[in-house]
Each structure stands twice: as C-alpha cells, then as structure tokens.
Amino acid sequence: MSQDKTGMRRNLTDYGDADFSLYLRKAFIKAMGYSEEALDRPVIGITNTYSGYNPCHANVPEIVAAISRGVLLAGGLPIEFPTISLHESFAYPTSMFLRNLMAMDTEEMLRAQPMDAVVLVGGCDKTVPAQLMAVASVNLPAICVVTGPMLSGSHRGVRVGACTDCRRFWASYRAGEVNADEIEEVTNNLVPSGGTCGVMGTASTIACMTEALGMMLPGGATIPAVLADRLRHAEIAGTRSVAMAGENLTPDKILTTSSLANALRILLAIGGSTNGIVHLAALAGRLGIEIDYQAFDEMGRETPVLIDLKPSGNFYMDDLHRAGGLAPIFRELKDMLHLDCLTVTGRTLGEEIERLPPPYTQEVVRSMGNPIHQGGSIAVLGGNLAGEGAIIKQSASSAHLLVHTGKAVVFDSLQDLSARIDDPDLDVGPDDVLVMRNAGPRGAPGMPEAGYIPIPRKLAQQGINDMVRISDARMSGTAFGTIVLHVCPEAAVGGPLALVRNGDPITLDVPSRSLTLDVDETELAQRRAELVPLKVDEERRGYLRLFHDHVTQANKGCDFDFLAAPKVRDKTP
Secondary structure, eight states: OOOOOOGGGTTOOOSSOHHHHHHHHHHHHGGGTOOHHHHTSOEEEEEEOOOTTOGGGTTHHHHHHHHHHHHHHTTOEEEEEEOOOOOGGGSSSOHHHHHHHHHHHHHHHHHHSOOSEEEEEEOSTTHHHHHHHHHHHHOOOEEEEEOOBOOOEEETTEEEOTTHHHHHHHHHHHTTSSOHHHHHHHHTTSOOSSSBOSSSSHHHHHHHHHHHHTOSOTTTTSOOTTSHHHHHHHHHHHHHHHHHHHHTOOGGGTSOHHHHHHHHHHHHHTTOOTHHHHHHHHHHHHTTEEEOHHHHHHHHHTOOBOBOBTTTSSBOHHHHHHTTTTHHHHHHHGGGSOTTOBOTTSSBHHHHHHTSOOOOOOSSBOOTTSOSBSSOSEEEEBSTTOTTOEEEEGGGSOGGGSEEEEEEEEEOSHHHHHHHTTOTTOOOOTTSEEEEOSOSTTTTTSOOSOOSOOOOHHHHTTTOOOOEEEESSOOOTTOOSSEEEOOSSOGGGTOGGGGOOTTOEEEEETTTTEEEEOSOHHHHHHHHHHOOOOOOOTTOOHHHHHHHHHBOOGGGTSOBTTTSOSSOOEEEO
C-alpha cells in the first residue's frame, strides 16, 4: 500500500506495521459507507462545536453541511468530528477556565485523526481563540468559519441586543427603574435568534481579528448567523480548504508578527473587547511572539475608533454587516496595515483590499477624520497598582472619571462581592473606587468576566450609573463603564491589589496611563511583609489542578506555560 501520508494515510495508528494500520483503518471507515474512491480523496476535517447548551452555535449543523458541500464540490472528503463547545453563560466557573482545555482537545484531535486540512467552526468568544491556539501549535492548513452574530431584537418599540442591553436593563432593574415583570419580558427579546452577541463583544471582536489575521475568508466576520450568506460563506470556505491542503498553506505562513499587529490595529479601530488582547497574547505565545504592551498603547494613541457600535457607540452587528462589514474599515486603515501579509485565500491582505467592492454611503463606519473616539479604545496602564500592567477600555468609559481619585472599597473575592455589594450599611459613596481582587487566572479560578462590578444598589437607586472599578478579572466585551481590568500580577500570587486596604486613596489617570495606590512605599513594604498567601485547596485534582499549577498571567494570555513556544523569538506590534 502507498504511504504518501495524505488523506487516510495520515497519522496512522502505530501497531508496528504501517500497511496493517492503513488496512485496518480502511476496513473500519468503510463501515461509515465510504467507497474506495471517496477514501482516496484529500480528507478535510470539520470541527463540530454544536451543543444544546450553546445557543451561539445553534446554526452549526447547517454550517457543517454547507462546508461539507463545498469540500465535495472541490473534490475532497469532508469528515466532521466533535470537540468541546463553550458558552460563556453555561460554563462554570467561567468559559475562560475551559478555553485551554478546548485548545488542547482541538490540538490533540488534529494530531490524532487523518486530515489534510481543517475547517474550524467556532463562535462564542472562547471557542475561536482556542481553535487558533490549537492550529498554531499543530501547523495544519486551516481556515476559520464563525457562526456569526445574532440579529437585534425589540422591546416595547426600542431596539435591543445581547448583551450590552442585557446589562443596561439589569442596571435599571437594580436601580428600581424596571420592575420584575418587565425584566422577565426583556429576557424574551434580548436574544431573538441564534448566533453570537449582536454587539462588538468578545465574539464579534475575535471574529473581526481573525479576518484581519488572514485566517478567514474576506467578509466572513460580520455575516449574521441566520442569513443565507452565512451558509454560502461556509460553502466557499469548504471549497477553499481543499485547495489549501494542496498548496500546503499552513498557519505559520499566515500567523506572523505583522499579521498579529494587523489584528491589534483592527481591535483598536473597532472599539473591540478587552478580551481580544488576552486571547491574542495566548495565540502569540504559541508562535514564540510576545505582545509589547507599551507599543500596543502607542498604536492605540494613533488609531481612532471608527465603528459606531455598542458598547462604544449606537449600532449593532447586523448594521455593521449591512455597512459592508470590515471592508470600509480596511479601506480607512490601509496605510496603517501590513499589506504584505498572506491570507487563507493565497493572496495578501493588500491584494484583498484592492479586490473589495466599491464603497457606498453608510452611517456605521466613520472616516479617519470623523471618528467615534480619538486616542485609542484600549489604554495600557502602569503605576504601582499595575505592576506588570492593567488595561481600560476608555472608549466605553465615562469621560469625567478618566482622571479620578477616590478611596478604595475592597472586596476580597467574588463571594465577598456578592455578599456585601448591596448591603445598605456598606460604607461607600459615588466618588469611591470599587476594588475586587482574587478574581484573576488563579484566584477565581479562570479569570471570570466579573470586572463589571455592579454599582451598589443604594447608589444605583440614587441615579449613579458609573464608578471607577478595578480588578484582576476580565470583563465582557459587551460591557461598559470606567473599569480597570487585568491588573497584573493578580492578587492571588501577591500582586499589588493584594496590598490595598479599605480607605486607601487610589488615583486613575488614563491620559497619563497610570493607576496609583497613594500610600507611602514604606507602608506598602510593611504590608508586603505581612501578606498571607492565598490558601489553596491541596485536594484540587484533575483539570482544576492542572490549571492552577500552570496557567500564566493575563499579560501572557492565560495559556498554560507548557503549551507556549519554548522561547520568545519576536515582539508585536
């Protein structure tokens, strides 16, 4: 038997006899009804991430069928296979805790099973990063297809969408402005269709960044989940995957220092989720590339926010699609992008921009001369309270709080926050700074999207809708407010948040890029000496133990230390 190591001959089970391995494999796969002719074709794997717990992936069966059709049209053999499916709302303690598990699952299935290329079907925000991390490590020809954003809905004549409006209505409910009957009514309208969040949350951000990376066919990031265009895009991706297998167009030719810089540029221009930089840092780490956060901050200062989209603006993802998707953004940013980066089409980003259809009048994407926000959507903070950095989405913050000093009101855990935030006796005022710690990668564990600390109920009822909030947690890309995130190192490993005490003055100065605990260094040294390490349950086992022992900090992407490239070879941007 031929051993050209393509198709069914790839990744043969090792019995010490390669011919027997192939013979046995073909005997069993023929039980699926395949002919000899089918088995001689290039094999294209398709990840099936459907789950009854994942409404963002409700359309995956249709997408897989469309991809399969495209593979068959191109002369390949499509074979779908399951991997873990993650949904933020249905994953305890958080989907971020399980992202690395999905990356490992996907990576090992790509290594274990015979395929010449793979089509990665993802959507809900941790799934696509996990898949990209996996293929970066395996280096198998790969193309990404996302499930697409949901449509926007309507509540009492007002347009709504998940999940920025989820948070807006819940804040109104906490403030007593919306009663229990209406909040229940709202739940019927916020998520009107399958698909990912209909605003520039993490899922949409990652989809746009994936297209900017060159790992997705042009136009694929913004097509709503329920449109026929979503299935046509999937079919074309299936067709293209066969060609990529023949060309051996592997991720290492696409995922480069320059393409990562392009993705960071797009992240800033779309007012994207702060989670985008965590996931890109993890992907970069797989490639031996380090994110230069100071350079990223400088990039932000020269990159305006061009999309008028929630949570930084007014429109929804289906509006962005009708406005041309990323096409008008690529045109506006053309002079700021690395145009020589290769994409899954086999052409460069510059060539793809030249192939874009002609522009037309629309209101969603602004010009460079008329941006939504100038000076960067995400700012990187330093100072003694941000030892190795912290970030803030300033485009979704309150302008009057970007320079602010207030006294700390400290919560030592998620449980402490939940128990005390609405206590009428809580000593807190509107000018105070809410601090939550031990919610980072190890402390929570899993760095949950808990950075959107609720406004204490008694203040919300007074009409207070924003305060400076600081944590070592993450925040959903759909959220808004003056919220400092990813304080690094986290409190659980002795980071600076662990030193903060109730009443300490804290100064946030975003223009100066500083976050400062205004306490004498002598006093801080004394507190460090007295610091009691966070108690860890020694009986932790399984994946929880693995996570605790090996997860990196936010600035490294919260990947496992043993999955990153053995050494750093470059920096981006």
